Amino acid sequence: MHSNRFANLISxxxxxxxxxxxxxxxxxxxxxxxxxxxxxGTAKEIVSKLEMLHYNKLKVxxxxxxxxxxxxxxxxxxxxxxxxxxxxxxxxxxxxxxxDDLRAGNVDRGFDIYNRYHLRMTDRLNNIVSQxxxxxxxxxxxxxxxLELDRExxxxxxxxxxxxxxxxxxxxxxxxxxRLTDKxxxxxxxxxxxxxxxxxxxxxxxxxxxxxxxxxNSLTRLYDPHSNYLSPxxxxxxxMSMSLSLEGIGAVLQMEDEYTKVARLVAxxxxxxxxxxxxxDKIVAVGQDQKGEMxxxxxxxxxxxxxxxxxxxxxxxRLETIPTGGDGTHRTITIKxxxxxxxxxxxxxxxxxxxxxxxxxxxxxxxLPTFYIDFEAYRRRDPNYKSTxxxxxxxxxxxxxxxxxxxxxxLRNNGGGSLQEATMLTDLFIDQxxxxxxxHANEQISRxxxxxxxxxxxxxxxxxxxxxxxxxxxxxxxAIQDYNRGLVVxxxxxxxxxxxxxxxxxxxxxxxxxxxxxxxxxxxxxHAGVTPDILMPELIDAxxxxxxxxxxxxxxxxxxAVRHAKYFNLKDILPELIKKHDKRTEVDPDFVFLRKQFKFxxxxxxxxxVSLNEGARVQEREDLNQSVLAIxxxxxxxxGLEPYATFEAYEKSESDDTAPVGGPTEITxxxxxxxxxxxxxxxxxxxxxxxxxxxxVANFD
Numbered sequence: 001m002h003s004n005r006f007a008n009l010i011s012x013x014x015x016x017x018x019x020x021x022x023x024x025x026x027x028x029x030x031x032x033x034x035x036x037x038x039x040x041g042t043a044k045e046i047v048s049k050l051e052m053l054h055y056n057k058l059k060v061x062x063x064x065x066x067x068x069x070x071x072x073x074x075x076x077x078x079x080x081x082x083x084x085x086x087x088x089x090x091x092x093x094x095x096x097x098x099x100d101d102l103r104a105g106n107v108d109r110g111f112d113i114y115n116r117y118h119l120r121m122t123d124r125l126n127n128i129v130s131q132x133x134x135x136x137x138x139x140x141x142x143x144x145x146x147l148e149l150d151r152e153x154x155x156x157x158x159x160x161x162x163x164x165x166x167x168x169x170x171x172x173x174x175x176x177x178x179r180l181t182d183k184x185x186x187x188x189x190x191x192x193x194x195x196x197x198x199x200x201x202x203x204x205x206x207x208x209x210x211x212x213x214x215x216x217n218s219l220t221r222l223y224d225p226h227s228n229y230l231s232p233x234x235x236x237x238x239x240m241s242m243s244l245s246l247e248g249i250g251a252v253l254q255m256e257d258e259y260t261k262v263a264r265l266v267a268x269x270x271x272x273x274x275x276x277x278x279x280x281d282k283i284v285a286v287g288q289d290q291k292g293e294m295x296x297x298x299x300x301x302x303x304x305x306x307x308x309x310x311x312x313x314x315x316x317x318r319l320e321t322i323p324t325g326g327d328g329t330h331r332t333i334t335i336k337x338x339x340x341x342x343x344x345x346x347x348x349x350x351x352x353x354x355x356x357x358x359x360x361x362x363x364x365x366x367x368l369p370t371f372y373i374d375f376e377a378y379r380r381r382d383p384n385y386k387s388t389x390x391x392x393x394x395x396x397x398x399x400x401x402x403x404x405x406x407x408x409x410x411l412r413n414n415g416g417g418s419l420q421e422a423t424m425l426t427d428l429f430i431d432q433x434x435x436x437x438x439x440h441a442n443e444q445i446s447r448x449x450x451x452x453x454x455x456x457x458x459x460x461x462x463x464x465x466x467x468x469x470x471x472x473x474x475x476x477x478x479a480i481q482d483y484n485r486g487l488v489v490x491x492x493x494x495x496x497x498x499x500x501x502x503x504x505x506x507x508x509x510x511x512x513x514x515x516x517x518x519x520x521x522x523x524x525x526x527h528a529g530v531t532p533d534i535l536m537p538e539l540i541d542a543x544x545x546x547x548x549x550x551x552x553x554x555x556x557x558x559x560x561a562v563r564h565a566k567y568f569n570l571k572d573i574l575p576e577l578i579k580k581h582d583k584r585t586e587v588d589p590d591f592v593f594l595r596k597q598f599k600f601x602x603x604x605x606x607x608x609x610v611s612l613n614e615g616a617r618v619q620e621r622e623d624l625n626q627s628v629l630a631i632x633x634x635x636x637x638x639x640g641l642e643p644y645a646t647f648e649a650y651e652k653s654e655s656d657d658t659a660p661v662g663g664p665t666e667i668t669x670x671x672x673x674x675x676x677x678x679x680x681x682x683x684x685x686x687x688x689x690x691x692x693x694x695x696x697v698a699n700f701d
Contacts, residue, residue, distance in 0.1 A: 150608050262282075526556055
């Protein structure tokens, strides 16, 4: 769990350990950053608003002070390779004093710790650049040694020599990684020299606002991962990202150590349409246009990487990525920037035929990438404004006229959106009744979000979700499940069940969690998400993606249920549905492949160390490639397809690096075994329901 790294503004290789400072004494340096007067007052405001307004109602005392100390140092040094152990021991005297400082409007200690970090980082980078001025160090790549990847439980270096050896290994690993991409030693030396000089330049550009924001967010993260302080600059970027005029690739990025990582893709956006970028992929270089020079961005500030990727609609950007769970091979993807329009995110439909073995059924599929509404047109009272509910209602009407026997609503990768639309969409499938409960920080419970009319569609329903289905998606899926209105199929959802509001400050704003969602059953959607009635193979590692991956996520809990109807007696047919599903997917080539692929990727992602022996790494890559090829060919042969003769042939088939630039992709069953299986579950559902003697509609709870 490394959620605290996501807010790290100062990523990159750092620290030089050339000088040991005496205990309990901080060196004064003319270049040291200092807080300005307004930041002390803002800190007092932040503490006051967190204590008064946050859902958690935590008080900033000695325990929170210790937590802030831990969180702040870890956000600066998540790999425990920047500070010396003597630095940490020196700072420990303040561990339970930071709360008193903040209440007094004093943030000096946060700046003192940062300035030491800045010193260590500057010296280390200068040292590495000096080495590279004379070419690559004389590394012995035949030596049997390794670099520890996960240093969360490691100690800080006890001595200068220990720190030097750690950084020797880090530099050696960087060189080896680039050697394995067929770069020459001269190219590697030049690239790394430019990388570290760039990090020095960006380090010198750090100002007191950056340090203050980092320090304050180390405090807000103790409350929950979605509360954070936005400096004036960050607030401007936040407002821009929420604007409909934002132009770029449609991806939400975050920091992890020195890498920029893809957190999620905006549904219907240019990056999403490529099909080549996934959550947790790392971006290592960015190039402008289709032939512009690739700029190495390892160690860059997040907002600087975003500025490089963002651009005018119609222009091209190229991203060099390291796909998650792969063998470290880089992939370059060309994307045409565009505005993310409502049309690209709009609901769309398709129909397919499925059989339960006895009878064929016509099944309608509605894909819903997000819960959207054109607020501007709505406020203008435009009778033709676009919204989720209006579009789905139209598609439902068309599908019923086409004579479908059941409908699948596909909410995979739907990260949420308008709560109003989630409520109104539920209204299309159930009669009058509550949809969601909201408990506020003052413990009052609101049940105003209700279905208020008779259901438009009353037939068989399957809701398809996955780990990236969040917030509004979870409200809808939870309501359908609680009402027994339909089957929920797929994977455990994200678990984002909190609501944030913006609170103004003297400088910037505070985004603060004030409410929590609960289902009509009384269960929270927070942390646990929605658990499907029928589980599909995992495609996304829940350990690294989802609310439960955050260290300080608010816990799951429950409140009183509210009276609600039960539409179908699903418990009578669910065991048979699961049995049929398991029998099909146990031998289905695509599902066998998905399970093996997921295990393969998680095993790779969970490695604790990497070899620095070139021969071992080359062999490891060869073994890895052969494993990937074997898994893919097993799937192809089981489906009657020609196997790939070599890994290179397979890789070539996957290497089309140019994104589609048209509108939203169509719904197809090709290369979507999960949707295909959901269709067979629907066919079984319809057939069993028809043959069941149980009543279709039960009484109220």
